[in-house]
Amino acid sequence: MPESPYLVIYPERVRANYRALDTALTVTGTRIRYAVKAAPVDDLLVLLADEGAEFDVASIGEIEQCIALGIAADRLCYGNPIKKAAHIARAYALGVRRYAFDTEDDLERIAEHAPGSEVECRFLSSAPESKTPFGTKFGCRPDEATNLLIRAHDLGLIVGGPYFHVGSQQLDPSAWRIGIEQAGAIVQALADKNIAATVVNVGGGLPVSYVDTAPELSDIAAAISSAAAEFLPESVRVIVEPGRALVGNAGTIHAEVVGVRVAPDGRRWVYLDIGRYNGMAETENEYIAYRFVTDRDGDPVAEAVVAGPTCDGDDVLYQRTKVLLPTTLRAGDRIQILHTGAYTASYSSVSFNGFPPLTVHVSGAERE
Ligand SMILES: Cc1ncc(COP(=O)(O)O)c(C=O)c1O
Incomplete structure (x- = not known):
C-alpha cells in the first residue's frame, strides 16, 4: 500500500457516470464536454475520449496533455475566458479551433491569433448561488453577449453560441432552466440579425452527494432537457x-490521523496528513463537507475540529461545520474521505511546507 495520503480513482465509475448522464440528456445531439481540471488523470481522459466526450481545457498544459494522449484537437474547447495572446496562438498551432470568451478584448485576441475559430460567449446567468460560486469573476451581461457574438461574426469567427455556468456544486435544478431561457433569448436576438447560433453551452455545476444529499444527475438532466426543448x-x-459530476464519486482519499489533542478552548482537534494544500482545497470556506470513514466507526462519537498537517493557520478543514468523529480516534488510525475524485489532486500544491502533492492511483477494481 502506498504511503498516505493518496487518492484512489475508480475509472469504471466514471464510465458509468458518463453513460448515465448521456442517457438522461434526452434532447437529440446533446454533447458532453468533460472539464479536465476536475481530475486531469490520463486514464480518465482516454476512457472519456473512448466514450465520445469532448474536453473543456483551461490552459496550454491541459491542451498538451490531451494531445499527447492522442485526443484530437477538434474535441477540445479552450474554455477559460482568461488567456494570454501567446497561449491562444499556441493553442491554435496545436489545432484547437474552439474558444470561449467573455470580453471584447479576449475576442479580439482570439480573432487575431486563432482566425476562423468557433467561439462561445460566456454570460453571467441569473441562476441562484451554488455551493462553490464563481461570483462575478466570469461572464458578461446577456445583452453584451449578443453584441459580442455579432462582433465575433464580423471578425470572421464562427459563432457557436451563448454559454453560462451556474456555479459548481449547484443544488437547484431550476438554475439551468433560468440560464437556458436567457441563452434562448440571445439565440433569438442573433437570429434577428441573421446570425444562426449552433450551440448553447449550459456549463457544468452538476452536483455530487457529500455529507448533504444532492439532487440526482437524472433530475438535473431532465431540467436541462426540458428547458432546451422549451x-x-x-x-x-x-x-x-x-x-465534478463525472469524477467526484469515483475517488476515495486514504489518509491517516497524525494526532489528536484538546486545545485550550476545550475543543478536540484531529490532525490529518491531508489538508487544504495537498488535496482538500475545496474545504475553503467549508463549502464542501466531505464524509469521513474510520476503522473505529461504531464507537461513541463527539465533535471535532479537523485540520491539515502544515504549519499554516488556515490549514483547517472544518471548524464551523459539525463533524462527528469517534472519541477513540488516535494517531496512526486510517481515515477515508469519500467522493473525493473531483478537485482534489488537481488542486494540491507542489510542495507547500515540504509536503508532496497528492498521488493518484487508478484502481483496476470496478468498485471500491
Ligand atoms: C469553464 C468551466 N467549465 C466547466 C467546469 C466544471 O464545473 P463542475 O465541476 O462544477 O461541473 C468548470 C469548473 O470550474 C469551468 O471553469
Whole structure:
C-alpha cells in the first residue's frame, strides 16, 4: 500500500457516470464536454475520449496533455475566458479551433491569433448561488453577449453560441432552466440579425452527494432537457460541461490521523496528513463537507475540529461545520474521505511546507 495520503480513482465509475448522464440528456445531439481540471488523470481522459466526450481545457498544459494522449484537437474547447495572446496562438498551432470568451478584448485576441475559430460567449446567468460560486469573476451581461457574438461574426469567427455556468456544486435544478431561457433569448436576438447560433453551452455545476444529499444527475438532466426543448430552436445543440459530476464519486482519499489533542478552548482537534494544500482545497470556506470513514466507526462519537498537517493557520478543514468523529480516534488510525475524485489532486500544491502533492492511483477494481 502506498504511503498516505493518496487518492484512489475508480475509472469504471466514471464510465458509468458518463453513460448515465448521456442517457438522461434526452434532447437529440446533446454533447458532453468533460472539464479536465476536475481530475486531469490520463486514464480518465482516454476512457472519456473512448466514450465520445469532448474536453473543456483551461490552459496550454491541459491542451498538451490531451494531445499527447492522442485526443484530437477538434474535441477540445479552450474554455477559460482568461488567456494570454501567446497561449491562444499556441493553442491554435496545436489545432484547437474552439474558444470561449467573455470580453471584447479576449475576442479580439482570439480573432487575431486563432482566425476562423468557433467561439462561445460566456454570460453571467441569473441562476441562484451554488455551493462553490464563481461570483462575478466570469461572464458578461446577456445583452453584451449578443453584441459580442455579432462582433465575433464580423471578425470572421464562427459563432457557436451563448454559454453560462451556474456555479459548481449547484443544488437547484431550476438554475439551468433560468440560464437556458436567457441563452434562448440571445439565440433569438442573433437570429434577428441573421446570425444562426449552433450551440448553447449550459456549463457544468452538476452536483455530487457529500455529507448533504444532492439532487440526482437524472433530475438535473431532465431540467436541462426540458428547458432546451422549451426555449431553444431544434437546430441548436446543447453542450453540457461537467467536471465534478463525472469524477467526484469515483475517488476515495486514504489518509491517516497524525494526532489528536484538546486545545485550550476545550475543543478536540484531529490532525490529518491531508489538508487544504495537498488535496482538500475545496474545504475553503467549508463549502464542501466531505464524509469521513474510520476503522473505529461504531464507537461513541463527539465533535471535532479537523485540520491539515502544515504549519499554516488556515490549514483547517472544518471548524464551523459539525463533524462527528469517534472519541477513540488516535494517531496512526486510517481515515477515508469519500467522493473525493473531483478537485482534489488537481488542486494540491507542489510542495507547500515540504509536503508532496497528492498521488493518484487508478484502481483496476470496478468498485471500491
Ligand atoms: C469553464 C468551466 N467549465 C466547466 C467546469 C466544471 O464545473 P463542475 O465541476 O462544477 O461541473 C468548470 C469548473 O470550474 C469551468 O471553469
